[in-house]
Amino acid sequence: MDGLDTLKAKYLTAVANAADESALEEVRVAALGKKGEISAQMASLGKMDPDQRRAAGAMLNALKDEIDAALRGRKAGLADAALNERLRTEWLDVTLPARPRRIGTIHPVSQVMEELTAIFADMGFAVAEGPQVESDWYNFDALNIPPEHPARQEHDTFFMHRAEGDTRPPHVLRTHTSPVQIRAMTEQGTPIRVIAPGRVYRMDMDQTHTPMFHQVEGLAIDRDISMANLKWTLEEFCRAFFEVPSVELRFRASHFPFTEPSAEVDIRCSWAGGQLKIGQGDKWMEILGSGMVHPKVLTAAGVDPTQWQGFAFGMGIDRIAMLKYGIPDLRAFFESDLRWLRHYGFAALDMPDLAGGLSS
């Protein structure tokens, strides 16, 4: 069967030399096609006696397999070469900018409101809301600020227009979030724990004041809530909010008509190189007002002050946002300058939660 070796050499050479897929196909047809040389040899097997046939058949089959494998191998090699050639021409300048995508932002006030909510929700505080146009009863009287009380004058109140003939006292734009205390207690009864973040309004506009700003009110009423509980709650809040290992608060006696005793709360901090650090240093910074809810306020909200007691506090949201995030100017909060919004804003998915940390 010397002829088979020749045949093998002939076709393996032809396969190796095939320059492209069509040349390779020609080789396949010539060797293994219906009328191919090896197919013809296979056909001749029928004329042999069984022993001869068995031996020759095995050799022919082996040859056929070998050529077939060579054909496949060469085919794959040619395909790879063709693909490589295509890829070589498909060059792109990948340093070109990506397709642009608009990036939105969340305003710091919204972000901080969600941070507040996350912290207080963990302590069992719900979020209460109230109207921003308030009757003077809710904004003042119910909070133990009678009409001629000097504290009313200190509120720099915006008054709503009163139609002629309407003898009611004019409504006001709420000067604080405290009226929500009254509404929440009236609607929900006791015990109650709520915070009430929102817009408030004062007639004041200068470098550090805007006629609208944001406050958060806190209220907790139960049978035995004390001012010491208030201090702990605020300490926990400040520690969590400012994301520092510990904070130190100082309560200073003060006066608010709607709480008694009342305290202004200072936080220990340091200022160095324009950088504020909370929880360390030798400076005290006032951050909020607080106290035990005045019995008259409880009474105005339909709560029996001989049975229930608790605390309330109020603090400026914009202010704590400025402190935490190092934002210098309050007025810019309401300017909507795109540069400011992009710089101080938060990503859509920066959703504050206690598990992941508020600002990380």
Add this chain to the structure above:
Amino acid sequence: MKLTLSWLKDHLDTPAPLEDILYALTDLGLEVEEVDNPAEKLGSFRICQVIEAVPHPNADRLRLCRVATYPGGPGTAMQEVQVVCGAPNARTGLIGVFAPVGTHVPGTGVDLKPGVIRGVESNGMLCSERELMLSDNHDGIIDLPADAPLGQRFIDYRGLNDPMIHIKVTPNRPDALGIRGIARDLAARGLGTLKALPVPQISAKFTSKINVHIAPDLKAKGCPHFAGRTIRGVTNRPSPNWLQDRLKAIGLRPISALVDITNYFTYGLNRPLHVFDATKVKGDLRIHAATGGEAFLALDGKTYTVRPGDMLISDDTGPESLAGIIGGDASGCTPDTTEVFLESAFWDAITIATTGRALKINSDARYRFERGVDPAFTLPGLDLATQMILDLCGGDASAIVQDGQAPDTTRAYRLDTARVVSLVGMDIPEVEQRKTLEQLGFTLNGNMATAPSWRPDVLGEADLIEEIARVASLTKLQGTPLRRGQPGVPKPILTPIQTRERTARRTLAALGYNECVTYSFIDNTAATLFGGGTDAVQIDNPISTELTHLRPDLLPGLLRAAARNQARGFADMALFEVGPAFHGGEPGEQHLQAAGLLIGAAAPRDPHSTRRPLDVFDAKADAEAVLAAIGAPSRTQITRKTAAWFHPGRSGNIGLGPNIMATFGEVHPKILNEMNVKGPAMAFTILVANVPLPKVKTPTRPALTLSDLQAVDRDFAFVMDKSVEALTAVNAAMGADKTLIESVKVFDQFTGDKAEAQMGAGKKSLALTVRLQPTDKTLTDADIEAVAAKIVEKVSKATGGTLRT
């Protein structure tokens, strides 16, 4: 409220250093705002003597002085210093005030350095009063008497070493508007003892010619008590230095002894007084309500027209004083005054506040009367002031004339010492609680505490607790954990609307919008353009003409923001706000909106041709995305009757029947023009509360049914009038077979001149793709043809169009 340390020590016997006093004041609720300690400013100025003054060799007007200084103080070694001085009174032997090199001179703001003046060395300064900021006097250097002790600190010699303390007094503490009240607080804190204030017996030398009468209708409320006496033979000279210095230290201008004495009582004892020049008072003094319209020239030189009901003190010729607020010019004291009528009265706080506010007069008297002075101190105050006038101005006093009487403000509240501990959360022993109240002037009778007459703010048990807590010191309060409201994992606390508000906000930010927070009040023009600007939403006392009306909608605020950003050079922007809009001026007439504004192109220029102008369908897509995120149903209707600030042809409402959930569209070009925004601008407003809440609240999703049978897509193109809306065709197609048709989508529209040339004037072509999803068997060609025919029929009927062939 300002005071000086020495003045405080008139009332408080204390060895406490200044720092301790300042700390205690703030801790007690009398917040120290400012301390001015002259020792820090003027401590290095000492008394010196000019040994010899000779003319300057190179300057006619200057003198060369050899000055004996004693930097170590009196009795220490003398150091001679050479000083060049320009003062005309610089002379040999003069005793003056020397500032050594290194001193900061407050009057000039200069730090003294060794100098050479016209070729001669000068090492320090001989000072004028102006350089020490003691007066405006700069005619010469300070020239002291011969017995002035050389080397003594000038502030000690002149009694100027008196720190001034400025405290913020909260409105509930009128008693702290007198220095004695502040001293009482400090004594209660344990920082010394309150000195006695003996009231002198004034011997009446005659009967006052002037009598006083309170109109009967004012006795019950406006002026319960009015007292006074005549003092004759007085000399109204300037008051002594110590008194002038005190008044100057707290920022008051000394005027004359009589006037200074009234100020001294106002600040020292919270007892405002008034002195009339008795010779200018005609007849008796009557306290009465004004009929209104009376013109009154006050001591501040201004004429006020009083209103009906304002309280006046009048003599036979007319008003002499606006009661409790300001005296009149006509009967004011002058240096020539020899006979005075000294008034001490108790006025009703509310009446004084009302008048003072209406007439915009801010006086020390008004400030105190409207907060509440001590009604029991009217007569003692009168006697104390009389004695001081007699002491400083001489003269004889008459007997007291008075009408009415001090109102009885006696009231007692129960002291529940256990409740103090429970409420404050601090263990304050009962004995300490009682002691605190007593030191503050309360009278304890068993458990009942009677408030002192000078504390009108004490009106209940809670006030007793506050007094005890603040004196015990809230700084010492230790935090105690607040019990969790319920054991275990906290429950969610947000309401569905609150959750939606957050979702809307986060969705819009994720869609590439920047969140703005704009003012709730806007200018009238913008408010009116957006359907507001009515009287009901007008602010009576706006702070600026830009902020006069509550916003009826969020878009005007965003448009103003866009205009500002355009002015800064930004052409492309996507802004949004989530917040309240106001549909009326009553509480609760507000609703939550989420509004977005798109201006410019979808992207900056880039190599991928991404940039294209933003259009209505961008706004619509984002509005739909927010609606979907907050739970709006997917099947909604679009209506075209939108608000006037939208382009009438390019805007729509997304709603459910009559309930509009959102409006989107192009902003009306006229609105953009009025608001100086370069357009076009696309916008949407979502009425968050109008999206219905889900009927069933369960986390379980409906079961997912997946068909193994292949879905079939079929495309159709219809020619129809160009004004026919696509949704009409879509809805008609959907209705052709409600079980088989899964979806119908518009995938092409062919409009414009070319389309009309092909299909006829006023026509357009609309292409729909319909997906058929069989549920029980594979569709045959016949099935598909049957549905297709039905679709063509339905759409043709609904749109008046025909299948495009």
